[in-house]
Amino acid sequence: MSSKDLILQRVQAAAPKGRTLPVVEQPANAAAFDVVHKFTEVLNAIGGKVVLLLQGQTVAEAVREVYGEAAILSVSQHATFDTLPDDAAANPHMLQNIEVALMDAQFGVAENGAVWLTENEYKVRALPFICTHLAVVLKRDALVPYMHHAYQRVNAGGDYDFGLFIAGPSKTADIEQSLVLGAHGPKTMTVFLVG
Amino acid sequence: MSVEEQMIVPERKHLPTGEHAQLAEMFNRDEDRVNWHDETLWWIRQKRDKAAWQIPEWEWLRQTASGIKDYVLDNLHTLLQQFEAQAIANGATVHWAADAEEHNRIVHSILQQQGVARVVKSKSMLTEECGLNEYLHEHGIDVTDTDLGERIVQLAGEAPSHIVLPCIHWKKEEIGELFHKYLGTPEGNADPQYLTGAARMHLREKFLTRKVAITGVNFAVAETGEFVVCTNEGNADMGTHLADVHIACMGIEKLIQKREHLGVFLRLLARSATGQPTTTYNSHFRRPGPGQQLHIVLVDNGRSKQLASDDFRNSLKCIRCGACMNTCPVYRRSGGHSYHYAITGPIGAILAPNLDMKKHADLPFASTLCGSCSNVCPVEIDIHDQLYKWRQVLSQEGYAPKAKAVAMRGAAWVLSKPALYKLGGKVARLVLKYVPWLAANGLNPWYKQREMPAPPRQSFGEWYAKNHKQS
Numbered sequence: 001m002s003s004k005d006l007i008l009q010r011v012q013a014a015a016p017k018g019r020t021l022p023v024v025e026q027p028a029n030a031a032a033f034d035v036v037h038k039f040t041e042v043l044n045a046i047g048g049k050v051v052l053l054l055q056g057q058t059v060a061e062a063v064r065e066v067y068g069e070a071a072i073l074s075v076s077q078h079a080t081f082d083t084l085p086d087d088a089a090a091n092p093h094m095l096q097n098i099e100v101a102l103m104d105a106q107f108g109v110a111e112n113g114a115v116w117l118t119e120n121e122y123k124v125r126a127l128p129f130i131c132t133h134l135a136v137v138l139k140r141d142a143l144v145p146y147m148h149h150a151y152q153r154v155n156a157g158g159d160y161d162f163g164l165f166i167a168g169p170s171k172t173a174d175i176e177q178s179l180v181l182g183a184h185g186p187k188t189m190t191v192f193l194v195g
Numbered sequence: 196m197s198v199e200e201q202m203i204v205p206e207r208k209h210l211p212t213g214e215h216a217q218l219a220e221m222f223n224r225d226e227d228r229v230n231w232h233d234e235t236l237w238w239i240r241q242k243r244d245k246a247a248w249q250i251p252e253w254e255w256l257r258q259t260a261s262g263i264k265d266y267v268l269d270n271l272h273t274l275l276q277q278f279e280a281q282a283i284a285n286g287a288t289v290h291w292a293a294d295a296e297e298h299n300r301i302v303h304s305i306l307q308q309q310g311v312a313r314v315v316k317s318k319s320m321l322t323e324e325c326g327l328n329e330y331l332h333e334h335g336i337d338v339t340d341t342d343l344g345e346r347i348v349q350l351a352g353e354a355p356s357h358i359v360l361p362c363i364h365w366k367k368e369e370i371g372e373l374f375h376k377y378l379g380t381p382e383g384n385a386d387p388q389y390l391t392g393a394a395r396m397h398l399r400e401k402f403l404t405r406k407v408a409i410t411g412v413n414f415a416v417a418e419t420g421e422f423v424v425c426t427n428e429g430n431a432d433m434g435t436h437l438a439d440v441h442i443a444c445m446g447i448e449k450l451i452q453k454r455e456h457l458g459v460f461l462r463l464l465a466r467s468a469t470g471q472p473t474t475t476y477n478s479h480f481r482r483p484g485p486g487q488q489l490h491i492v493l494v495d496n497g498r499s500k501q502l503a504s505d506d507f508r509n510s511l512k513c514i515r516c517g518a519c520m521n522t523c524p525v526y527r528r529s530g531g532h533s534y535h536y537a538i539t540g541p542i543g544a545i546l547a548p549n550l551d552m553k554k555h556a557d558l559p560f561a562s563t564l565c566g567s568c569s570n571v572c573p574v575e576i577d578i579h580d581q582l583y584k585w586r587q588v589l590s591q592e593g594y595a596p597k598a599k600a601v602a603m604r605g606a607a608w609v610l611s612k613p614a615l616y617k618l619g620g621k622v623a624r625l626v627l628k629y630v631p632w633l634a635a636n637g638l639n640p641w642y643k644q645r646e647m648p649a650p651p652r653q654s655f656g657e658w659y660a661k662n663h664k665q666s
Contacts, residue, residue, distance in 0.1 A: 030250075184398060
């Protein structure tokens with residue numbers, strides 16, 4: 001008998017039956033809050049940064065102001081900078097010296113400061129990890145309060161090969177619980193709130 | 196030759212041998228270190244509390260998570276097949292491993308097919324459980340653990356001592372020395388920021404050169420065939436997205452039915468683990484990247500046996516957050532290595548005896564049964580009840596620690612004879628009063644680190660008989 005059949009046979013014989021799936025409906029006692037305020041507060045607390053665009057300011061201007069003279073690679077629909085090299089998808093290793101990568105998030109989650117991105121938008125899976133500084137454009141009206149709403153958005157957002165929540169810069173506290181930003185991935189993460 | 200090439204990573208020392216109490220005693224010889232370890236973990240437990248208390252519906256989250264897992268355990272047969280079909284449709288290759296040995300063989304055979312002798316691996320407690328590192332080392336494969344804490348213990352030739360915080364027992368000065376030896380950092384530098392920077396450079400070279408990346412799995416979704424890997428460092432993603440082949444190893448209990456259920460579990464996981472609102476990266480792997488291969492290894496290794504047990508089934512709900520360790524007064528003061536098993540602490544003490552009752556018979560006794568573990572568990576596992584149940588099973592099967600078994604038989608004999616019990620009590624009171632050294636000596640573990648109260652002049656029985664007559 002194959003291991004697959006063996007395992008399936010064992011779990012079928014072992015499992016009790018009949019417990020039903022709970023309905024995931026967040027109770028009424030959940031805290032209500034202003035999503036922009038909450039998102040900003042939480043992302044700041046976990047080492048990220050939120051930049052609100054000034055009146056009349058373009059995304060490109062706001063991004064340039066934050067990163068100064070640094071080289072910026074953009075896969076965002078909101079600002080034009082350096083573009084992704086043609087063979088980056090086949091050879092992402094070539095992105096190892098990217099300073100700033102700018103990309104669009106589908107939506108953000110206020111309760112934990114996370115943004116949802118899929119490979120469809122940002123093209124090369126490794127990009128938000130291999131860059132030194134991560135810049136994300138997020139529409140103000142694309143903030144949801146909780147993760148339960150977030151998955152409604154994920155499901156409504158269509159198919160993806162790879163998708164992820166990112167909340168802040170790469171970090172570690174493995175050495176005596178001292179928090180260090182920039183473990184393997186970006187050392188900073190800045191979200192540009194637009195709209 | 197670069198420092199890199201000169202570096203020889205030591206072979207993993209075997210997990211310490213001996214019973215929990217003995218190993219804990221060794222750990223306790225350095226009182227300052229024990230206090231530091233205890234305080235650090237309690238601080239993390241307090242961060243967890245702060246995070247949980249901010250959420251009024253926390254108990255609803257725990258109940259719902261537990262209920263979802265109940266459903267998964269009842270329907271694992273169907274959900275596993277659904278997951279496999281979806282994953283294959285997504286372009287992944289699915290492997291089934293009945294035990295640890297088969298799991299290791301499958302992973303090794305994929306590496307052989309690729310002609311690869313060096314891999315990167317992100318944190319996976321399943322591969323620790325299966326002894327994958329040791330197995331691959333024996334077969335000439337160089338494994339680089341890429342989680343910083345895991346890399347530290349790997350360089351030290353040790354196993355992780357905590358499932359979330361692998362080197363929680365290491366001080367920064369010691370890590371500085373270790374990095375001086377292996378990564379060429381300046382002697383005496385123990386600055387966490389600096390050492391993390393050195394590790395970043397050291398590991399980036401590995402990410403850029405390895406063709407195969409191994410990861411664990413936090414959650415796998417039956418309806419979509421995708422799985423989620425959670426890290427703070429981004430090491431799982433750096434490894435997999437820069438490799439040609441991704442091997443994801445998961446226990447069969449990691450399944451959930453629907454994607455929306457992730458909303459419940461991801462709210463609980465990081466808050467329970469470290470008090471963070473979420474892990475930095477929650478990566479959803481659905482299809483292999485362009486030109487990449489994706490292998491998923493589904494592992495039983497005793498899980499179906501645990502599933503068949505009414506008493507111990509609940510332990511399969513575990514999402515490996517480590518909250519039960521951080522809160523456990525025994526874990527905090529005995530250290531992870533005293534559990535001599537890949538999964539340490541209270542949850543490990545339930546899981547380990549299922550795999551080898553004889554070898555891990557001591558672990559369910561490494562608890563005060565205070566119940567704190569059950570109270571913090573995000574999926575409501577009745578951990579302390581299961582520890583108590585394991586003690587009964589182990590005693591019935593003849594695996595209880597010998598001294599305890601003899602003492603219990605003695606106690607049962609005395610307690611069944613009231614006259615003897617009364618006499619014994621009288622003698623004990625006289626002994627404690629006039630010749631206390633007969634009881635209070637090094638041979639009696641009850642006197643270790645304790646001062647005993649003065650013995651009462653009379654027993655409760657005597658007191659009651661006297662006072663009852665007077666009234």
